[in-house]
Amino acid sequence: MTAAETALLLARIQFGFTVSFHFIFPSFSIGLASYLMVLEGLWLRTGKPVYLDLFRFWVKIFAVAFAMGVVSGIVMSYQFGTNWSVFSDKAGPVIGPLMAYEVLTAFFLEAGFLGVMLFGMKRVGKKLHFAATCMVALGTFISAFWILSVNSWMQTPTGFAMNAQGQFVVAGSWAAVIFNPSFPYRLVHTVIAAYLTTSLVVGACGAWHLLRDAAGRRGKAAPSDEPGGSPAAAASPGATPSLQAARKMFSMAMWMAALIAPIQILAGDQQGLNTLEHQPAKVLAMEGDFDPSPNGAPLVLFGLPSNADGKVHYKVEIPYAGSLILKHDPHAPLQGLKDFPRDQWAPVAVVFWSFRVMVGLGLAMLGLGLWSLVARLRRRLYDWTWLHRAALVMGPAGFVAVIAGWITTEVGRQPWTIYGLLRTAQSASPLATPAVATSLAAFVIVYFAVFGIGVWYILKLMQKGPEAHEPELSDAPIRTAGITPAAQKGGES
Amino acid sequence: MTVDPTLAYIWAFVIAFAVFMYVVMDGFDLGIGILFPAFGVGEERDQAMNAIAPVWDGNETWLVLGGGGLMAAFPLAFAILMPAMYPPIIAMLLGLVFRGVAFEFRWRDPRHRAFWDLAFTVGSVTAALAQGIVLGALLQGVQVTGRAYGGGWLDWLSPFSLLTGVGTVAAYALLGSCWLIFKTEGGTQAHAYRLAKIAGVAAAIAVIAVSAATPFLEHRYYQRWFTFPNVLVAAQVPLVVAVLSLAFWWALLRKKELMPFLLTLALYLLCFIGLGISMFPDIVPGSVSIVQAASPAISQTFMLIGIAIMVPLILTYTAWSYWVFRGKVGDSAGYH
Numbered sequence: 001m002t003a004a005e006t007a008l009l010l011a012r013i014q015f016g017f018t019v020s021f022h023f024i025f026p027s028f029s030i031g032l033a034s035y036l037m038v039l040e041g042l043w044l045r046t047g048k049p050v051y052l053d054l055f056r057f058w059v060k061i062f063a064v065a066f067a068m069g070v071v072s073g074i075v076m077s078y079q080f081g082t083n084w085s086v087f088s089d090k091a092g093p094v095i096g097p098l099m100a101y102e103v104l105t106a107f108f109l110e111a112g113f114l115g116v117m118l119f120g121m122k123r124v125g126k127k128l129h130f131a132a133t134c135m136v137a138l139g140t141f142i143s144a145f146w147i148l149s150v151n152s153w154m155q156t157p158t159g160f161a162m163n164a165q166g167q168f169v170v171a172g173s174w175a176a177v178i179f180n181p182s183f184p185y186r187l188v189h190t191v192i193a194a195y196l197t198t199s200l201v202v203g204a205c206g207a208w209h210l211l212r213d214a215a216g217r218r219g220k221a222a223p224s225d226e227p228g229g230s231p232a233a234a235a236s237p238g239a240t241p242s243l244q245a246a247r248k249m250f251s252m253a254m255w256m257a258a259l260i261a262p263i264q265i266l267a268g269d270q271q272g273l274n275t276l277e278h279q280p281a282k283v284l285a286m287e288g289d290f291d292p293s294p295n296g297a298p299l300v301l302f303g304l305p306s307n308a309d310g311k312v313h314y315k316v317e318i319p320y321a322g323s324l325i326l327k328h329d330p331h332a333p334l335q336g337l338k339d340f341p342r343d344q345w346a347p348v349a350v351v352f353w354s355f356r357v358m359v360g361l362g363l364a365m366l367g368l369g370l371w372s373l374v375a376r377l378r379r380r381l382y383d384w385t386w387l388h389r390a391a392l393v394m395g396p397a398g399f400v401a402v403i404a405g406w407i408t409t410e411v412g413r414q415p416w417t418i419y420g421l422l423r424t425a426q427s428a429s430p431l432a433t434p435a436v437a438t439s440l441a442a443f444v445i446v447y448f449a450v451f452g453i454g455v456w457y458i459l460k461l462m463q464k465g466p467e468a469h470e471p472e473l474s475d476a477p478i479r480t481a482g483i484t485p486a487a488q489k490g491g492e493s
Numbered sequence: 494m495t496v497d498p499t500l501a502y503i504w505a506f507v508i509a510f511a512v513f514m515y516v517v518m519d520g521f522d523l524g525i526g527i528l529f530p531a532f533g534v535g536e537e538r539d540q541a542m543n544a545i546a547p548v549w550d551g552n553e554t555w556l557v558l559g560g561g562g563l564m565a566a567f568p569l570a571f572a573i574l575m576p577a578m579y580p581p582i583i584a585m586l587l588g589l590v591f592r593g594v595a596f597e598f599r600w601r602d603p604r605h606r607a608f609w610d611l612a613f614t615v616g617s618v619t620a621a622l623a624q625g626i627v628l629g630a631l632l633q634g635v636q637v638t639g640r641a642y643g644g645g646w647l648d649w650l651s652p653f654s655l656l657t658g659v660g661t662v663a664a665y666a667l668l669g670s671c672w673l674i675f676k677t678e679g680g681t682q683a684h685a686y687r688l689a690k691i692a693g694v695a696a697a698i699a700v701i702a703v704s705a706a707t708p709f710l711e712h713r714y715y716q717r718w719f720t721f722p723n724v725l726v727a728a729q730v731p732l733v734v735a736v737l738s739l740a741f742w743w744a745l746l747r748k749k750e751l752m753p754f755l756l757t758l759a760l761y762l763l764c765f766i767g768l769g770i771s772m773f774p775d776i777v778p779g780s781v782s783i784v785q786a787a788s789p790a791i792s793q794t795f796m797l798i799g800i801a802i803m804v805p806l807i808l809t810y811t812a813w814s815y816w817v818f819r820g821k822v823g824d825s826a827g828y829h
């Protein structure tokens with residue numbers, strides 16, 4: 001490998017590493033912000049303390065996750081310039097404004113109202129506080145809108161022309177750039193993924209506390225060193241506010257999973273069809289179809305794809321099912337990767353397997369959602385131990401599926417940064433290898449250490465569980481001049 | 494598809510505005526981080542943290558607008574400067590990671606609070622130092638080949654850039670101590686007054702050193718500042734700086750609470766204008782002008798609409814958020 005190739009490889013690893021880490025946090029905070037909005041809204045509407053307990057419990061977790069999303073996100077916006085300067089120069093006039101709009105319409109909105117959401121309940125009153133929560137939730141969604149528009153444009157570029165300096169410039173309408181062909185599908189698929197991810201985390205947290213409560217009531221040792229089933233819970237099951245909160249969050253999460261897991265599968269199917277239309281080589285890599293299938297393509301379930309050999313080794317396949325899924329007709333012809341030049345193939349094994357991980361987890365989520373419906377019908381939602389165990393195991397599944405899906409679409413775009421137009425190899429900054437090697441090592445060490453600890457703190461918060469009259473994140477970090485803390489406390493609730 | 498010079502200059506102003514907003518707003522957050530070890534464990538540190546906890550995220554967002562805006566409005570400058578400043582930019586980003594998570598983590602884990610307080614300081618100092626180094630490296634110029642950075646990966650490192658780096662740390666510390674004077678009372682405030690004096694002297698020395706060195710860094714800076722008739726206009730800047738510095742010292746001695754912070758902001762603005770005088774009309778000093786780096790008018794117009802609508806809104810709700818958290822910070826440890 002030449003020095004330039006090494007530097008390019010390191011830069012790609014660095015981008016993939018930092019974006020994968022970053023993506024974990026927004027895929028949780030987008031859903032969680034909306035969940036908090038729903039909880040606070042329900043509290044305002046019904047006045048039931050369980051919603052406020054849940055709000056105050058989850059808002060602390062949100063604060064930790066959001067902080068990690070912010071700091072890892074700033075890294076991303078600067079990395080376009082530090083490591084992909086040629087790409088930035090060429091694509092800046094088109095995607096730069098979309099990212100600037102993300103800052104103007106989303107980041108400021110989130111940040112501006114986050115302080116009030118976290119610390120301001122007593123200072124602004126319930127209604128304004130709810131408005132602040134809504135603004136934060138709206139901000140997370142707007143952020144997803146713009147950044148997915150940028151990503152989609154890189155996948156399916158439209159509405160551009162080239163200028164004399166070799167830059168992509170907007171040909172006429174910004175709508176043609178923003179609403180490029182893959183954008184609506186990607187937006188729906190990704191936002192639902194964020195909601196699913198959050199509901200699985202919330203569900204797992206609820207399930208954990210239901211399991212612990214059940215263990216406590218059976219008189220066994222709680223599954224942790226903390227006192228699990230409290231005497232109160234044992235004496236009057238179902239009556240303690242913390243158990244009520246655990247049941248409520250589990251129920252809400254399972255409703256969400258049952259409702260949106262099937263929608264997500266439909267949305268994924270639609271995005272697949274869209275990708276087949278605009279990026280056929282990516283779909284062929286996902287499917288492992290090296291050879292053209294003029295009479296209908298099989299569905300390769302498993303196997304070991306090899307770019308070098310141009311085939312899938314040890315494959316298990318279902319005849320005609322591939323065409324049935326992709327074309328909705330078992331005998332429809334399908335291209336093969338061999339219809340495309342070899343230097344335009346993505347690394348098939350990575351895309352093939354990450355796609356299967358995503359789909360497999362998606363089906364498991366559907367299964368969990370259906371199981372919860374059955375449990376509801378049989379009135380066993382809160383005492384079906386195996387359902388709770390399954391929900392607990394599925395807790396991290398959303399994150400894995402999101403990252404797997406991201407790898408599928410991003411690695412599947414290779415060897416291009418702007419599909420069909422600008423190669424990854426021609427996008428990177430002219431950097432010395434030692435510089436990139438050092439930064440990559442620093443990112444790996446810092447991210448694993450810092451975000452690992454952050455995730456640990458989140459797990460500790462979840463383990464503690466919601467309490468009755470959950471204390472606010474901050475009772476009175478800053479005292480208003482002239483109003484004593486006691487007076488503020490009196491004015492609350 | 495063509496570049497409009499008027500739009501390009503408007504955008505240069507917008508970027509300068511975003512960077513200025515970032516520098517003064519995150520400046521006081523970072524300054525408090527820089528001064529953190531000087532505060533007593535417990536009440537003083539908790540007060541210092543609570544003085545910025547509700548607003549730091551919004552303050553930091555201006556950095557993203559500055560970077561994102563540069564990429565969108567001047568992609569060529571972004572593409573040249575970021576690789577040229579690679580090590581300090583990466584160091585800044587990693588510093589901001591530690592600084593940002595420390596806000597939350599120190600409350601989540603009381604047993605390791607000392608560690609996260611240290612991370613808060615190290616992150617803040619790293620970010621401030623790196624930003625100052627980037628400023629110095631920008632002023633000393635970068636080597637450009639074609640449409641890309643053409644120098645080595647340590648070109649940014651020089652006595653001058655280290656000087657601007659240290660100067661920025663001192664200047665942020667000054668801003669942070671003035672914010673604390675405004676937001677705290679009692680013992681913490683008295684401490685902040687003492688720190689403001691030390692940071693003020695350090696920052697003044699740094700500003701004088703940087704100002705004295707800059708005209709001799711590049712001949713064009715010398716011409717800009719000392720040739721007739723430029724000197725008539727340019728000389729006003731250091732004169733006003735001198736007057737405001739004296740006023741600042743007087744405000745500290747008279748125990749004014751808000752005045753030191755406002756005067757520091759004014760001094761920052763003057764230094765910023767001084768930088769503008771040195772750099773204009775280049776965006777990469779000595780190599781690329783504002784107009785040469787500008788993206789097409791269609792891109793700049795589209796974004797300018799967003800700026801015109803959104804920035805007043807942003808300033809309004811940001812001001813509201815500051816208003817909500819107005820007054821002195823209490824001494825109760827915030828989180829539970």
